[in-house]
Amino acid sequence: MTTPKVLISDSMDPRAASIFRERGIHVDEITGKTPEELAAIIGEYDGLAIRSSTKVTSKILEAATNLKVVGRAGIGVDNIDIPAATARGVVVMNTPFGNSITTAEHAIALIFALARQIPEANAQTQAGLWPKNGFMGVEVTGKVLGLIGAGNIGSIVAARALGLKMKVVAFDPFLTEDRAIEMGVEKVELDGLLARADFITLHTPLTDQTRNILSKENLSKTKKGVRIINCARGGLIDEAALKEGLDSGHIAGAALDVFVSEPAKESPLFGTPNFICTPHLGASTTEAQVNVALQVAEQMADYLVNGGVTNALNMPSLSAEEAPKLRPYMALAEKLGSLVGQLTTSTIQRISIHTEGAAAELNAKPIVAAVLAGFLRVQSDSVNMVNAPFLAKERGLEVREVKTEKAGDYHTMIRVSVKTDAGERSVAGTLFSNSEPRLVELFGIKVEAELTGHMMYIVNEDAPGFIGRIGTLLGENSINIGTFNLGRREAGGEAILLLSVDSRVPASVLETARAVPGVKRVMALAF
CATH class of the missing domain: 3.30.1330.90 (D-3-phosphoglycerate dehydrogenase; domain 3)
Structure with a gap:
């Protein structure tokens, strides 16, 4: 058995490479390659470990002739062409839990930043203005937090918010009543959440169903003075409509860690009062980056060595x-x-x-x-x-x-x-x-056989001397029989013969076998 080879193409905690080596996998750490450079070398590898920089396109996958698995150290897989990977038989894995706490904590941090206008207050204070009377914040205690998405990260945010004495309502089509009770949240429909929430946080993947879930129409349904936080995916919010809501004062504040287009070098939201943004830092803590690197290495090694499949998306x-x-x-x-x-x-x-x-x-x-x-x-x-x-x-x-x-x-x-x-x-x-x-039954006939290697399948009329004729035919053509497996519906009725042989049965021998009296069908099989 050849030693599996893995390429780590994005910067990752060095302990990830150590895990691969400990499991007997050859690993190369080659980062910063252009798509063309990556395509030139990817054919050597069985596994590809990435973060967000490497784009696993259909062209890369076309060049990856030996690739069996792509592992994303993180939750988002926007940079992987999953349909193309699936069509080529490549497993795509992510690490949905390695940065959950970190992302949830970032959402909570942005709730506080909006509630107390911390970034702007900090900027003016450092500018020597001392604006003590210029910022009037709000408490989070007793406020309603609306979760859009109550999965792993959303549930952690809910737990932290409940600890802050907030009331939590959640919209998630997959959230059951029992799970809502277990989380301590109230399950609601989207319109109900929009009407009641003082703060809204989003924790859902970007799909056709969730794209622009906070559209202009839905933003108009929100409670006046609402504050909106998105640490999930760009594209969940209509950014132009969000700016309109901030400018009109209907939305009291918004904090985005993600944008429709990243890196977000420009945005109509930049410079808008009561708008806060961070450069996709939801998973950016030392602990999270270590966790996802180790997790993706463990998962990929498990698959390449033992066939274990964890957190696969396809x-x-x-x-x-x-x-x-x-x-x-x-x-x-x-x-x-x-x-x-x-x-x-x-x-x-x-x-x-x-x-x-x-x-x-x-x-x-x-x-x-x-x-x-x-x-x-x-x-x-x-x-x-x-x-x-x-x-x-x-x-x-x-x-x-x-x-x-x-x-x-x-x-x-x-x-x-x-x-x-x-x-x-x-x-x-x-x-x-x-x-x-x-095998114990074949087309209604009881027959016990090991399906292995080269085989010959014959349907015939059950009659004396038939097996001898077939044995003689194969012997005359120097085809050695490994096992003989017989089954019949009834004496003198239709019978099945499955033979394992040491080499492929030539077409000429199959044709001769078809001419044997009593034969109905002959085929060569391979397993």
């Missing part, structure tokens, strides 16, 4: 603890998907993955992804668990998941069924000794 998470237990199931699932893909020649409308018994207790997402990877790899060798679900969706393939916790004939089983123009057909497999994948 594939199911799979912890290092889950990976050993799931790995044999994923191997079985991939083989079953590959078998179906190789044996099905008509158009497939739907693929169903049914887990039964012990398999139904596991995380189904990696199993489904493994089935799809095996199935689609028949058409392209660049398919893996990352891009398989994306490619299936792109092809309009309907994917269904079914779970049955009660065990049937086997303590654990995975069944893969496909619906085609010719009807529905399925294959099923189990694990022997909880680790060895085995």
Whole structure:
């Protein structure tokens, strides 16, 4: 096995490189490269660790022929073309929790800065004006804080605000009533938050649904005298409308750590009274930068060494603890998907993955992804668990998941069924000794076989002497048989023969086998 190679292309705490080396990974720290320079070297690497400076574009990904994972030391992934990475089978990870406390604290700091006009008071005092009577602030105690986004960072802000004796209301479509009670906040709709909040903080990613969530229309719905803080993402607020609100006095103050365009060298908001800004400092503390660097190195090393997937944005998470237990199931699932893909020649409308018994207790997402990877790899060798679900969706393939916790004939089983123009057909497999994948049913016929290496699949009429004829044919062509696996519907009915062989079966031998009396179908398989 070759040693994985990782490139750290942005400045990062040196302990990140140490983690890679401790895990047996070769690491290079090469920062400050232009896109063209990065494209010239990225093909050597299995992993790319970045912060915000490196832009992982489709062109970079096109040049990254060996790349398996991109790790972002931080939460924002605006600088990564995730669809392009997914299409190329590259895992994209971030570190959503490493800088949560730091970002939440920055939001709280800006609340106080707005409430007491600290930046302007500081500037005038240092200018020798001593403006003691020029600044009348407000207390935060008893005020209503409106959270737009109540995830990890939002929940930390809520906890700090409650400690300051603020009343917290939250708008978040994913916030449940139980979670709101646990946080000590009141769950409200957006219009209700806008009407009630004295301070509004935003803690949501930038998506099509959240872009300009504080639009001109929504800003007009806010309480007069509201103060607005954004430490999340530029683009959540209509900046021109925000300036209008500040100029009119409807908005008492605004503090932005993020802008639509960064670095924000110019902005209509600059110089506006009661406006405060910082240059995207939400995650800029020593502790946070160390945390995210160490976290991204641990996650990437876990993936490259053990197959563990944590905080991935384009594939199911799979912890290092889950990976050993799931790995044999994923191997079985991939083989079953590959078998179906190789044996099905008509158009497939739907693929169903049914887990039964012990398999139904596991995380189904990696199993489904493994089935799809095996199935689609028949058409392209660049398919893996990352891009398989994306490619299936792109092809309009309907994917269904079914779970049955009660065990049937086997303590654990995975069944893969496909619906085609010719009807529905399925294959099923189990694990022997909880680790060895085995086929146990093929298109309704019971047959036990190990799906491995080169194989030959024959459908025939069950008749005496047939196996001998096939054995003689292969022997005459110097093809050595590893295993013989038989199954039939009934005596004298349709039978299946699965043979493992030591080398690929030539097309000429397949053609000769098709001419053997009783043969209905012959195919070469590879796993």
